[in-house]
Amino acid sequence: MKPMNLASPLHKVRGVGVRTAEQFALAGLHTVGDLITFLPRRHEDFSEVVAIADIRPGKMTIKARCEKISTRPVRRGLRLTTATLADDSGKLQAVWFNQPYRTSQLADGSEEFYFSGEFEFNYNRYQLTNPSVEKVKDMPVQTDRILPVYPAIKGLKSQLVRKILAELRPLITMLPESLPKSVIAKERLVARSDALLGMHFPEGASDIERARERLAFEELFQLLLASQLNKRENAKLTGWHIPFEQPVVAGFVKKLPFDLTNAQRKAAWEIIQDFEREVPMNRLLQGDVGSGKTVVAGLAVRQAASAGLQTAVIAPTEILASQHAETLRDLLEPLGVRVGLLTGSVKGKTRQLLYENIKNGSVDIVVGTHALIQKSVEFHSLGFVVVDEQHRFGVAQRQELLKKSDHMPHMLAMTATPIPRSLALTVYGELDVSILNERPKGRKPIKTKIWSPNSRAQLYELVDKEIVAGRQTYVICSLIDDSPDNDTRSVEAEFKRLRGSVFKHRRIGLLHGRLKPEEKSAVMTDFSEGKLDILVSTTVVEVGVDVPNATTMIIEDADTFGLAQLHQLRGRVGRSSHQSYCFLMMSDSSKPSERLREVERSNDGFYLAEVDLRLRGPGEIYGRAQHGALNLQVATLADTRLIARAQRSAKAFVESGDELAGYPQLAEQVQKYQRMTTLS
Ligand code: ADP
Ligand code: MG
Numbered sequence: 090m091k092p093m094n095l096a097s098p099l100h101k102v103r104g105v106g107v108r109t110a111e112q113f114a115l116a117g118l119h120t121v122g123d124l125i126t127f128l129p130r131r132h133e134d135f136s137e138v139v140a141i142a143d144i145r146p147g148k149m150t151i152k153a154r155c156e157k158i159s160t161r162p163v164r165r166g167l168r169l170t171t172a173t174l175a176d177d178s179g180k181l182q183a184v185w186f187n188q189p190y191r192t193s194q195l196a197d198g199s200e201e202f203y204f205s206g207e208f209e210f211n212y213n214r215y216q217l218t219n220p221s222v223e224k225v226k227d228m229p230v231q232t233d234r235i236l237p238v239y240p241a242i243k244g245l246k247s248q249l250v251r252k253i254l255a256e257l258r259p260l261i262t263m264l265p266e267s268l269p270k271s272v273i274a275k276e277r278l279v280a281r282s283d284a285l286l287g288m289h290f291p292e293g294a295s296d297i298e299r300a301r302e303r304l305a306f307e308e309l310f311q312l313l314l315a316s317q318l319n320k321r322e323n324a325k326l327t328g329w330h331i332p333f334e335q336p337v338v339a340g341f342v343k344k345l346p347f348d349l350t351n352a353q354r355k356a357a358w359e360i361i362q363d364f365e366r367e368v369p370m371n372r373l374l375q376g377d378v379g380s381g382k383t384v385v386a387g388l389a390v391r392q393a394a395s396a397g398l399q400t401a402v403i404a405p406t407e408i409l410a411s412q413h414a415e416t417l418r419d420l421l422e423p424l425g426v427r428v429g430l431l432t433g434s435v436k437g438k439t440r441q442l443l444y445e446n447i448k449n450g451s452v453d454i455v456v457g458t459h460a461l462i463q464k465s466v467e468f469h470s471l472g473f474v475v476v477d478e479q480h481r482f483g484v485a486q487r488q489e490l491l492k493k494s495d496h497m498p499h500m501l502a503m504t505a506t507p508i509p510r511s512l513a514l515t516v517y518g519e520l521d522v523s524i525l526n527e528r529p530k531g532r533k534p535i536k537t538k539i540w541s542p543n544s545r546a547q548l549y550e551l552v553d554k555e556i557v558a559g560r561q562t563y564v565i566c567s568l569i570d571d572s573p574d575n576d577t578r579s580v581e582a583e584f585k586r587l588r589g590s591v592f593k594h595r596r597i598g599l600l601h602g603r604l605k606p607e608e609k610s611a612v613m614t615d616f617s618e619g620k621l622d623i624l625v626s627t628t629v630v631e632v633g634v635d636v637p638n639a640t641t642m643i644i645e646d647a648d649t650f651g652l653a654q655l656h657q658l659r660g661r662v663g664r665s666s667h668q669s670y671c672f673l674m675m676s677d678s679s680k681p682s683e684r685l686r687e688v689e690r691s692n693d694g695f696y697l698a699e700v701d702l703r704l705r706g707p708g709e710i711y712g713r714a715q716h717g718a719l720n721l722q723v724a725t726l727a728d729t730r731l732i733a734r735a736q737r738s739a740k741a742f743v744e745s746g747d748e749l750a751g752y753p754q755l756a757e758q759v760q761k762y763q764r765m766t767t768l769s
Contacts, residue, residue, distance in 0.1 A: 112245050121260065152225060155196075159172075185220075230255045313739040317739045327367055350380075360372065360389045373522045429447065433458065444466065477503050478504055561636065563643070597623045600625070628658065
């Protein structure tokens, strides 16, 4: 065999033909190195050789000779090979389907073979079904060991992968280490070569366990090191120094119609301290819907404005931008802070004037959507950027905005999607996190109820009572208009139905994403001013919308929504001291899912986020773009202890002054992650 290295194409390996190589290539496996790091999905233990006399149902390996073997057609397309196998303790029948070559393979009755297969009840008797067969005198690859089972690749069986890896075994043994020695020693990890041998050729369960630990640790270490390094890069930047002015902050707080919660106080203090440093802030403010993030941001904006710096507040939709502008106006204009709103619907002269005011500094805060990022928007002194619902905002867009300032502005990202701790660390590792885990005083928890469509009439009676009491209601549908091949309710149809029947006597509005921005904001204004009793809407009301008098929400076809989305939607109610209700209307009378039952049971966004992570997995929740790129093969984000260990090591590595340059393989991976993660 010619010398082979990790970069050698797979077809250079003995036993890999051009066709096989093509099939591997389709699965993204091109080189020897690719296949070596192609890890088994699971393992099957065939390592224990049992005597035929002791055999029990299940996966078994026996060491036997073949006494008799024959193949016969059973029916069209099915040929059955039957053999009698014998060892010193007894005899046993084995069968293979469509493997007539077994007859010649096993013809020599004096040769000893390993047979690994499932001993099961089949065709009216116990027999060994489709066992793999190898000569005892050869090094067994497919029998008599713990067998790795590889992810399915079209046309390629695990057997073949095992055979090729057996060819590559000497190379795996010599693989260089990729983690720093100090980390290996401190964490008591097995070497990289041992870990890969442990995955592909384990001799016991503990080999697999140690291998997994090492490989999972390595993935997490790379990811967390990338965050640490990004953080260090950020720390080298000079930001704006915004001094803490106690009277300014006290003046802001005094004007509020309520007391801040302790959580709000703490978050605000964390921001103020960041402002005082020379380093630009990079902070994530996480808080369940209704926890009062806007006020915290408002306080920070106030402090920035008094230092003569402008703030940009970016929201994902026009509705939200308008709402934020209004809230911030209420909070800040009495204090002399000037607020501007820049959205797609601000046009012509008004827009030009706003541009000028932003440029000459006579506007202190600009609230807007993506429109804020356009080239034509020039700031006088942009010092602070607030991004609402940051997971909807691309990395590139944020960086565009950050370019609009001589110094890197401070950044506060706000999200109402609580992220489990393990994820916050790995996905947003370079952000400092403030958490609002406390609801403002006087709020009653929302009562949530799964509702069957059979009892619609009773529900409408309940809703009408609330309307009579002066409250308002949301009805949420997932579709805008009816589609013929779907019986999911649409807003259009539901709006017409409610207006034409049960709620004839009530004022009903319609809101969805296809309305013109003016129409949307007109409907929202009517609803928030109490001119509408019922708002039939799609999920455009999902984030941030604040109408405290709305106390009831019906979510139609609730079973078609995700858990996080249901919780977000529900957050539109429960925003005042009145009791609020959320009704999860099933699309039919089948049994509600675990997801719905959890939403019914708990109001705690952080708890529900953990449940969601468990039920769906991180890929589903955090999107392919972000999470797919994480490309974790072995580690799972549910493994909080390993994450904590990797975090400690990554920190220690950065603090030790050791440089990535000394570890080329590690550097390559880490740099990939560094480019991908949020802000660098
Ligand atoms: P979030 O953005 O976190 O969902 P908001 O900032 O929109 O929440 O606040 C929701 C509502 O609660 C607003 O009407 C706000 O004025 C009010 N609010 C905020 N903080 C408090 C508090 N400490 N006490 C009472 N009400 C508060
Ligand atoms: Mg909000």
